[in-house]
Amino acid sequence: MKKNILFILLIFIFITESYPQIQRFPKPDFESGYTQPGPVKTYPRSVSWEYVDVAVLLIALFLSSYFALKKRSRKYIFSLMIFSLIYFGFFRKGCVCAIGSIQNISLAFFDKTYVVPLVVIAFFTLPLIFALFFGRTFCAGVCPLGAIQDLVILKPQKQSNRLNHVLGLIPYLYLGLAVLFAATGAEFLICRYDPFIGFFRFGFNQNMFIFSTAVLLLGVFIARPYCRFLCPYGVLLKWASVLSKRHVTITPDECIQCHLCADSCPFDAINTPTPERYPGEPDKGKRQLILLLLLLPLMIVTGGWAFSKLSVPLSRNHYIVKVAEQIRLEDTGQTTITTEFSEAFRGTGMPTAELYNRAALVQSRFKTGSWILGAFLAVVIMSKLINLTLWRRRLDYEPDKGACLSCGRCFKYCPKEHERLLELKGVSLLE
Amino acid sequence: MPEDKSPKYHDRRSFIKNGLNTTAALALGGIAGFTITRSTKGDxxxxxxxxxxxxxxxxxxxxxxxxxxxxxxxxxxxxxxxxxxxxxxxxxxxxxxxxxxxxxxxxxxxxxxxxxxxxxxxxxxxxxxxxxxxxxxxxxxxxxxxxxxxxxxxxxxxxxxxxxxxxxxxxxxxxxxxxxxxxxxxxxxxxxxxxxxxxxx
Known part of the structure; x- marks a missing residue:
């Protein structure tokens, strides 16, 4: 009963206090020989598993490149893709993936206190190194997000070139925002809106489920919508792939311009031969090019300026800014309703001035970051336009090195490929 | 005439492309190298x-x-x-x-x-x-x-x-x-x- 009264008293005394740092009730001296249980600690799977993951990634990348460039077998690439979906998707539950690793790398650059695991660095660099040598073979057979979308391509429809070009700009924006948010320490945007992680883990919240299902349903008609019109890592892979030393070809030896492969690519990644030009034909491209080059600096400044105006709303995704704005509202009497965020902050005992200073620092980082983001997007859009005005003579049907995912679907459409396969079997076409 | 020029044209282009490829590889190496200085072996x-x-x-x-x-x-x-x-x-x-x-x-x-x-x-x-x-x-x-x-x-x-x-x-x-x-x-x-x-x- 005594303890009861003490308890009620304590309720009144400590009800307003945050968290106790003192031992209110002394540790008892047990007389019955009771032994106190120690703290139970369970550990994550051992680090050696991480190295297994990197080894599997490396082998999968190697195999994918071999199957696409040397073996030229869609069947093998598909089997590897299924393996990757099961291993990297369902078994490893999706984290960490190459796409998400962009953010860890960005954070490591700008936050000295952040420690990045070696595995994450490996997941970021290995697919890009392979892309520099062999093109986007990572997308074809290794990426689990690509794999799950590849499985649902049932009725792919052609989109107009114009639409493809416009939608193709979204990944740059997504990449820029993801790097900005990660570098400022606000959040990992790509992970938050990863549409397939819920499938890999068999668990979603409701909104995510609607989004994920929508992406997959869309994927029935528009092949790999996430890869082509959202994936930020795809941007980096595209850059690397354009410069790749070697790349998948549609035909095993030389193109005979038979046109049979033209509609085989569900990703609209096959470039067709350019129509013949006559000497003396007026070149409109030259004038446009000069105009665009002159416009470029203006666009960079405009883009940077426009995005710097967005830096304040963007910065609200950062914890410190969110809290600081709430505290300011409360302290200036603009609101009487406190939130858990402001209550938690007041519980820490940090002076408000320090909070404001920290928030101002975050906001200034956002301002610089938004400037760079805006300028970057201006460069992207202008290079897209410049690229469209440039005229390059192309005689053959060949994969667009940036957009081609090296999936190998086009191989079987090439008559030369059939010739090669028959020759492999020892059948000579000349007899 | 383009036929005569094409080998030279091709060479220049592949030279630029190879140069950019090496630059990209070096940049990637730089990123990896820098992040490794802030890395940990474990997870x-x-x-x-x-x-x-x-x-x-x-x-x-x-x-x-x-x-x-x-x-x-x-x-x-x-x-x-x-x-x-x-x-x-x-x-x-x-x-x-x-x-x-x-x-x-x-x-x-x-x-x-x-x-x-x-x-x-x-x-x-x-x-x-x-x-x-x-x-x-x-x-x-x-x-x-x-x-x-x-x-x-x-x-x-x-x-x-x-x-x-x-x-x-x-x-x-x-x-x-x-x-x-x-x-x-x-x-x-x-x-x-x-x-x-x-x-x-």
């Missing part, structure tokens, strides 16, 4: 700093797993073994027994066993615990604060961006090394590598 995992936790109950609902990978753990060394436990009993309960209506825990995850008069031992059944922190709040407000929330790493799938951390109103989530993944109350902290979720700001 980093999420943990709750119990001193920052405000027991908002969000850990129970925001985890991608159900039930949440966040569990209540008990530092027995800090416990007072009270008969009336702020973490176990409903506030204002008259009967200090194990009846369901006397208990604070919504899932009956705390087991109460008699040790010796007047002391009782409280054990968390982590299979039943949903990480709602009701008991943590009770123990912290009225007791020694020996109950607190921690991420159980045999359950946690270690998302790159933890959904609970993202919604934590107290910024109590930190990344800790996987070989030393706990921030227990009453223990000496020796993890200088632990980093705040919102970074060094």
């Amino acid at each position: 980093m995992v999420w943990q709750i700093d119990p001193d920052k936790c405000i027991q908002c109950e969000k850990c129970a609902i925001n985890c991608v797993l159900y039930p949440s990978a966040v569990k209540c753990v008990h530092a027995y060394a800090m416990c007072g073994y009270c008969k009336l436990c702020g973490g176990y009993h409903q506030p204002g309960t008259k009967r200090l027994d194990t009846a369901a209506e006397s208990q604070l825990c919504p899932t009956n995850a705390i087991k109460r066993t008699f040790v010796e008069n007047p002391y009782f031992e409280y054990t968390i059944d982590e299979k039943l615990c949903i990480g709602c922190a009701k008991c943590v709040k009770g123990c912290g407000s009225f007791g020694n604060g020996s109950l607190f929330l921690q991420v159980r790493h045999d359950i946690c799938v270690n998302c790159n961006e933890c959904n609970i951390a993202l919604n934590c109103p107290a910024d109590a989530w930190v990344r800790v090394p996987a070989d030393n993944p706990y921030l227990f109350r009453g223990e000496v902290r020796e993890s200088p590598t632990a980093t705040s979720e919102s970074g060094d700001v």
Whole structure:
């Protein structure tokens, strides 16, 4: 009963206090020989598993490149893709993936206190190194997000070139925002809106489920919508792939311009031969090019300026800014309703001035970051336009090195490929 | 005429392309090299700093797993073994027994066993615990604060961006090394590598 009264008293005394740092009730001296249980600690799977993951990634990348460039077998690439979906998707539950690793790398650059695991660095660099040598073979057979979308391509429809070009700009924006948010320490945007992680883990919240299902349903008609019109890592892979030393070809030896492969690519990644030009034909491209080059600096400044105006709303995704704005509202009497965020902050005992200073620092980082983001997007859009005005003579049907995912679907459409396969079997076409 | 020029044209183009390829490879190497200087061999995992936790109950609902990978753990060394436990009993309960209506825990995850008069031992059944922190709040407000929330790493799938951390109103989530993944109350902290979720700001 005594303890009861003490308890009620304590309720009144400590009800307003945050968290106790003192031992209110002394540790008892047990007389019955009771032994106190120690703290139970369970550990994550051992680090050696991480190295297994990197080894599997490396082998999968190697195999994918071999199957696409040397073996030229869609069947093998598909089997590897299924393996990757099961291993990297369902078994490893999706984290960490190459796409998400962009953010860890960005954070490591700008936050000295952040420690990045070696595995994450490996997941970021290995697919890009392979892309520099062999093109986007990572997308074809290794990426689990690509794999799950590849499985649902049932009725792919052609989109107009114009639409493809416009939608193709979204990944740059997504990449820029993801790097900005990660570098400022606000959040990992790509992970938050990863549409397939819920499938890999068999668990979603409701909104995510609607989004994920929508992406997959869309994927029935528009092949790999996430890869082509959202994936930020795809941007980096595209850059690397354009410069790749070697790349998948549609035909095993030389193109005979038979046109049979033209509609085989569900990703609209096959470039067709350019129509013949006559000497003396007026070149409109030259004038446009000069105009665009002159416009470029203006666009960079405009883009940077426009995005710097967005830096304040963007910065609200950062914890410190969110809290600081709430505290300011409360302290200036603009609101009487406190939130858990402001209550938690007041519980820490940090002076408000320090909070404001920290928030101002975050906001200034956002301002610089938004400037760079805006300028970057201006460069992207202008290079897209410049690229469209440039005229390059192309005689053959060949994969667009940036957009081609090296999936190998086009191989079987090439008559030369059939010739090669028959020759492999020892059948000579000349007899 | 283009036919005559084409080999030279081709050479120039491939020269530029090869140059850019090497530049890109070097840049990639630079990025990897720089990040390696800020890297760790092991993995980093999420943990709750119990001193920052405000027991908002969000850990129970925001985890991608159900039930949440966040569990209540008990530092027995800090416990007072009270008969009336702020973490176990409903506030204002008259009967200090194990009846369901006397208990604070919504899932009956705390087991109460008699040790010796007047002391009782409280054990968390982590299979039943949903990480709602009701008991943590009770123990912290009225007791020694020996109950607190921690991420159980045999359950946690270690998302790159933890959904609970993202919604934590107290910024109590930190990344800790996987070989030393706990921030227990009453223990000496020796993890200088632990980093705040919102970074060094």
